[in-house]
Amino acid sequence: MRTLFDKVWARNLVRAEAEDMPAILHIGLHLVHEVTSPQAFSVLRERGLNVRRPDLTLATIDHSVPTLPAGPDGRLPYVTPQAERQVETLRANCREHGIELLDLGDERRGIVHLIGPELGRTQPGMTVVCGDSHTSTHGAFGALAFGIGTTEVGHVLATQCLFQRRPKTMRVLFEGALQPGVTAKDMALAVIAKLGMEGGTGHVLEYQGEAVRGLSMEGRMTLCNLSIEAGARAGMVAPDETTFDYLRGRPGAPADFEAAMAEWRALRSDEDAAFDAEVVIDAAAISPMVTFGVSPDEAASIAGAVPEPANDSQAAGLTYMGVRAGEPVAGLKVARVFVGSCTNGRIEDLRAAAAVLRGRRVAEDVTALVVPGSEAVKRQAEAEGLHEVFLAAGAQWREPGCSMCIAMNGDKGAPGEVVVSTSNRNFRGRQGEGVRTVLASPATAAASAVEGRIADPRPYLKGAAA
Amino acid sequence: MSFQPFTALTSKTLVLREENIDTDQIIPARFLTTTDREGLGDAAFHDWRYGPDGVLDEGHVLNRTDMATHRVLVAGDNFGCGSSREHAPWALLAFGLRAVISTSIADIFRSNSLKNGLLPVVVDEETHALLLSEPGREVTVDLEENRLRFGNHAVPFETEAFARRCLLDGKDPLGVLLDALPEIEDFEERAA
Numbered sequence: 250m251r252t253l254f255d256k257v258w259a260r261n262l263v264r265a266e267a268e269d270m271p272a273i274l275h276i277g278l279h280l281v282h283e284v285t286s287p288q289a290f291s292v293l294r295e296r297g298l299n300v301r302r303p304d305l306t307l308a309t310i311d312h313s314v315p316t317l318p319a320g321p322d323g324r325l326p327y328v329t330p331q332a333e334r335q336v337e338t339l340r341a342n343c344r345e346h347g348i349e350l351l352d353l354g355d356e357r358r359g360i361v362h363l364i365g366p367e368l369g370r371t372q373p374g375m376t377v378v379c380g381d382s383h384t385s386t387h388g389a390f391g392a393l394a395f396g397i398g399t400t401e402v403g404h405v406l407a408t409q410c411l412f413q414r415r416p417k418t419m420r421v422l423f424e425g426a427l428q429p430g431v432t433a434k435d436m437a438l439a440v441i442a443k444l445g446m447e448g449g450t451g452h453v454l455e456y457q458g459e460a461v462r463g464l465s466m467e468g469r470m471t472l473c474n475l476s477i478e479a480g481a482r483a484g485m486v487a488p489d490e491t492t493f494d495y496l497r498g499r500p501g502a503p504a505d506f507e508a509a510m511a512e513w514r515a516l517r518s519d520e521d522a523a524f525d526a527e528v529v530i531d532a533a534a535i536s537p538m539v540t541f542g543v544s545p546d547e548a549a550s551i552a553g554a555v556p557e558p559a560n561d562s563q564a565a566g567l568t569y570m571g572v573r574a575g576e577p578v579a580g581l582k583v584a585r586v587f588v589g590s591c592t593n594g595r596i597e598d599l600r601a602a603a604a605v606l607r608g609r610r611v612a613e614d615v616t617a618l619v620v621p622g623s624e625a626v627k628r629q630a631e632a633e634g635l636h637e638v639f640l641a642a643g644a645q646w647r648e649p650g651c652s653m654c655i656a657m658n659g660d661k662g663a664p665g666e667v668v669v670s671t672s673n674r675n676f677r678g679r680q681g682e683g684v685r686t687v688l689a690s691p692a693t694a695a696a697s698a699v700e701g702r703i704a705d706p707r708p709y710l711k712g713a714a715a
Numbered sequence: 716m717s718f719q720p721f722t723a724l725t726s727k728t729l730v731l732r733e734e735n736i737d738t739d740q741i742i743p744a745r746f747l748t749t750t751d752r753e754g755l756g757d758a759a760f761h762d763w764r765y766g767p768d769g770v771l772d773e774g775h776v777l778n779r780t781d782m783a784t785h786r787v788l789v790a791g792d793n794f795g796c797g798s799s800r801e802h803a804p805w806a807l808l809a810f811g812l813r814a815v816i817s818t819s820i821a822d823i824f825r826s827n828s829l830k831n832g833l834l835p836v837v838v839d840e841e842t843h844a845l846l847l848s849e850p851g852r853e854v855t856v857d858l859e860e861n862r863l864r865f866g867n868h869a870v871p872f873e874t875e876a877f878a879r880r881c882l883l884d885g886k887d888p889l890g891v892l893l894d895a896l897p898e899i900e901d902f903e904e905r906a907a
């Protein structure tokens with residue numbers, strides 16, 4: 250009668266909640282990056298506290314680092330001295346508290362939501378938190394993973410625990426199989442469009458159904474990553490053979506993998522488990538999706554038209570984007586394309602973009618940036634020759650980091666430009682002041698780069714392995 | 716310490732009707748390279764308050780309003796969505812706000828706000844419409860009674876019980892968590 254969430258919650262519960270006090274939840278993996286941690290370490294210092302479990306804490310540098318290589322003087326081109334200081338601060342904090350840091354130059358470094366899975370540190374049944382809303386990514390492994398604020402980062406550093414009220418659960422059931430050329434990103438945008446930006450508020454989503462089972466771990470991570478854009482606390486997928494195959498042999502995987510697997514197999518919602526809410530989505534009816542407004546739920550099929558705005562806020566968003574109701578969603582002229590981020594910066598995403606770009610050119614007036622999500626992804630892509638495909642097409646091949654997803658490191662668009670981006674947020678100004686962001690899958694982004702306007706990837710995928 | 720107690724506050728409202736005001740609007744990412752909590756007041760709603768040329772938009776309601784007397788924000792539906800940055804409540808507090816009223820407030824933002832003494836208040840649509848229609852109205856946000864009062868209205872709102880206790884008493888939740896360390900250690904031993 251229990252859901253996957255119930256089982257994971259119970260495993261990590263130090264103290265059940267009471268009316269006057271939330272539950273105390275133990276944290277199995279705490280991921281740390283440079284942006285949301287400095288003030289938490291300061292609180293520790295002010296109060297004379299130590300990091301209680303450095304062994305369950307892992308830090309990386311991703312948000313503010315340049316994606317261009319060091320100059321002739323050996324210095325990285327940080328956007329501001331303050332950005333560099335922030336990175337230095339994380340180094341000092343990790344040194345002081347004995348926290349493992351995947352620093353620049355470390356071959357394991359990457360965006361915070363890529364490294365946990367790559368190292369086998371993210372595992373089924375555990376709790377994962379990070380001062381970052383896209384921590385929901387790790388739910389792909391059947392972990393309960395969610396973003397926290399900096400005060401809570403301090404709580405976890407000091408106690409390895411968090412106060413938490415038990416969230417509600419929602420089953421998101423995909424019925425049927427995906428059409429060719431339709432990816433996890435399109436599934437996620439379809440979910441967000443259906444639920445709306447706050448439809449998932451207070452809930453943990455569990456993705457189920459044939460189309461979910463059919464996804465690789467990379468795809469499941471993309472799907473769970475975007476749960477937060479529907480307001481959800483977290484997204485989860487029950488672990489299965491795909492999960493185990495991904496984890497087997499990774500450095501952080503349990504020594505007795507067989508025993509761990511036996512335990513993980515029980516981590517699935519019981520047949521008769523009751524969810525607080527339920528939505529059903531016809532997977533076969535999903536086509537490649539793009540956003541047309543300024544929030545991720547304003548997404549539609551690339552073959553469709555921009556809908557009538559429901560209210561003044563949406564109307565203002567359409568004006569910002571320079572689109573009008575009734576116009577085709579595809580066709581808007583594109584200035585920049587960004588392939589990367591914790592949503593779509595994994596190897597499979599780069600393969601999908603390369604499949605479109607192979608033997609083609611990025612349109613003349615388009616700047617295309619391909620930014621691998623981690624050093625491991627970069628190495629793998631180069632081993633497969635994908636970087637050659639991107640460079641031959643006229644795209645830039647950068648060093649790993651968050652880059653244009655958040656535009657903190659200097660990688661950004663210019664005011665008024667349309668950027669087709671594989672990242673997760675099309676908020677006003679997210680990719681630079683006045684930038685108009687269109688969210689899409691890597692294949693759609695690549696097709697748009699080629700055509701210089703928002704374009705359907707499907708014609709490009711005929712005959713190519715998607 | 717970041718933690719500001721909250722009991723009751725009477726103030727005028729500042730109204731921003733926009734829906735889905737995300738934390739990137741509340742504080743754009745380029746201000747996040749700071750390692751401090753303080754000094755973020757000018758970054759609050761920066762790109763709404765300043766033009767692309769960096770010139771203050773004198774006409775914008777956020778620049779025209781006396782924040783000393785308008786400490787309660789009434790915002791469109793789904794306030795605070797997006798990034799988990801606690802810089803958002805830090806910036807709003809530094810800008811002068813102490814409470815935010817909407818029909819829905821995103822989870823992480825709400826949790827971050829409660830930990831810093833910025834009170835999130837979720838009200839029904841009817842109350843919301845009334846408040847939106849009359850900017851500058853005087854309201855009392857009473858956490859002792861969990862009531863929002865204005866005119867002859869007294870609208871109940873909910874605040875998570877523990878966060879409420881902490882706010883009223885000025886008690887730091889971390890202290891309570893630290894008191895639970897023996898229990899946490901027991902859990903870890905059992906789980907090992």
Ligand code: SF4
Nearest residue numbers: 383590591651654655
């Ligand atoms: S890639 Fe974007 S969403 Fe992901 S962690 Fe970095 S900034 Fe956040």
